[in-house]
Amino acid sequence: MEITRRAPGPHDVQIEIAYCGICHSDLHQARAEWAGTQWPCVPGHEIVGRVSAVGAHVAGFRAGDLVGVGCIVDSCRHCEDCGDGLENYCDGMVGTYNFPTPDAPGHTLGGYSQRIVVHERYVLRIRHPEEQLAAVAPLLCAGITTYSPLKHWKAGPGKTVGVVGIGGLGHMGIKIAHAMGAHVIAFTTSESKRADAKALGADDVVVSRNPDEMAAHAKSFDLIVNTVAAPHDLDAFTTLLKRDGTMVLVGAPASPHPSPEVFTLITKRRSIAGSMIGGIPETQEMLDFCAEHGIVSDIETIRAEQINGAYERMLKGDVKYRFVIDTASLAF
Ligand code: NAP
Numbered sequence: 001m002e003i004t005r006r007a008p009g010p011h012d013v014q015i016e017i018a019y020c021g022i023c024h025s026d027l028h029q030a031r032a033e034w035a036g037t038q039w040p041c042v043p044g045h046e047i048v049g050r051v052s053a054v055g056a057h058v059a060g061f062r063a064g065d066l067v068g069v070g071c072i073v074d075s076c077r078h079c080e081d082c083g084d085g086l087e088n089y090c091d092g093m094v095g096t097y098n099f100p101t102p103d104a105p106g107h108t109l110g111g112y113s114q115r116i117v118v119h120e121r122y123v124l125r126i127r128h129p130e131e132q133l134a135a136v137a138p139l140l141c142a143g144i145t146t147y148s149p150l151k152h153w154k155a156g157p158g159k160t161v162g163v164v165g166i167g168g169l170g171h172m173g174i175k176i177a178h179a180m181g182a183h184v185i186a187f188t189t190s191e192s193k194r195a196d197a198k199a200l201g202a203d204d205v206v207v208s209r210n211p212d213e214m215a216a217h218a219k220s221f222d223l224i225v226n227t228v229a230a231p232h233d234l235d236a237f238t239t240l241l242k243r244d245g246t247m248v249l250v251g252a253p254a255s256p257h258p259s260p261e262v263f264t265l266i267t268k269r270r271s272i273a274g275s276m277i278g279g280i281p282e283t284q285e286m287l288d289f290c291a292e293h294g295i296v297s298d299i300e301t302i303r304a305e306q307i308n309g310a311y312e313r314m315l316k317g318d319v320k321y322r323f324v325i326d327t328a329s330l331a332f
């Protein structure tokens with residue numbers, strides 16, 4: 001379908017989208033698994049491309065620049081969270097799709113499209129080589145969503161970090177935690193991903209369906225980042241935390257996890273926490289960190305009309321490790 005974008009205002013950057021990654025959140029939203037999907041729904045918040053025009057007051061970007069747009073296209077800009085550069089926690093955050101906007105049709109439309117217009121504050125600079133552009137796209141959500149909690153909970157040398165679920169988020173979590181210097185253990189339900197996880201940077205891999213393998217890691221983790229997109233037994237993982245360890249939930253299933261066993265938490269002062277994407281300065285920091293460490297996503301590029309098949313494969317955990325739409329396939 002044809003959609004419209006606003007003409008760039010004084011602080012706006014107009015971007016020709018080259019690639020857009022496919023996040024599991026897109027699937028939740030497009031299939032109305034989460035409440036409140038607005039129609040027409042144009043998902044996509046892992047956007048990379050080139051600047052085609054800028055407003056009169058834009059100083060930081062010029063036509064031709066390689067840029068990215070992640071999950072946030074606006075926020076209130078004056079609350080404490082915005083002041084701290086944590087626009088992701090601003091009550092007025094405007095997500096890249098499905099959030100209210102004065103622009104037609106009244107809610108934001110995301111990156112499964114050819115062009116987008118975004119206020120300069122929410123535009124990120126890409127410093128990777130241009131050949132890697134498609135593989136940079138997933139950093140804009142999967143990268144920052146794992147980088148932010150790894151940084152906040154101080155993953156690094158001397159820390160043992162678990163990453164649960166080797167999908168789009170999980171495979172980025174493994175690469176980033178490894179680059180931060182942590183000892184990384186990957187948890188997967190897919191035996192077939194065992195070898196891959198090591199190649200991604202995991203020091204060890206646990207098939208979480210195997211109770212003996214799980215038991216061998218009891219009380220050994222400082223931090224676990226759980227990316228699984230479906231409800232599951234959290235106790236199986238909290239029992240693997242050391243005293244004072246934290247499991248951060250970033251997966252956002254459409255229905256709740258079974259309630260955790262309180263004694264598992266209180267007997268070792270363990271925590272279960274949550275984290276949502278990351279702020280704009282932190283997203284730039286993550287992109288620069290990944291450029292410096294040569295980190296990109298492992299991707300499979302698809303044409304726009306292959307989207308339904310991609311969603312089906314994603315539901316089966318059958319993606320290595322992120323689908324990316326080549327938006328040239330949208331041309332008509
Ligand atoms: P994904 O690519 O589909 O990966 C999810 C992985 O979880 C799968 O590959 C699979 O890995 C594992 N898994 C285990 N059991 C599963 C089950 N029953 N159903 C589905 N997956 C299962 O998804 P993603 O894009 O990484 O997103 C993961 C979740 O994070 C989604 O709920 C998404 O909405 C959410 N999310 C949250 C944020 C945030 O800010 N907190 C940001 C982005 C996305 P194995 O094969 O290794 O078991």
Ligand code: ZN
Nearest residue numbers: 023025141142
């Ligand atoms: Zn996402």
Ligand code: ZN
Nearest residue numbers: 076079082090
């Ligand atoms: Zn704010």
